[in-house]
Amino acid sequence: MTSPATSSPRGPYPHRADALEQHLGDPGDPGNPLGFPHILAADERSEMFADGERALDAYGLGAEFVPAGTAGA
DSSP states (O other): OHHHHHHHHTTTTTHHHHHHHHHHOOOTTTOOOOOOHHHHHHHHHOOOHHHHHHHHHHTGGGGGGGGGTTOOO
């Protein structure tokens, strides 16, 4: 049986951080649409980095800020 830490990005810390890093990819990879050049370009335009927001939503990051007893991670 697989433990929650290995089967879900919301498993116990530090596995959640590792899963998030894998989800976002290498920020130094020029082919990564979530990489540093794209983040900095949005910042220079004074825009929210929409692709990054969508990636964090898809990961379920918002649940990290909700106590586990009330359906959080």
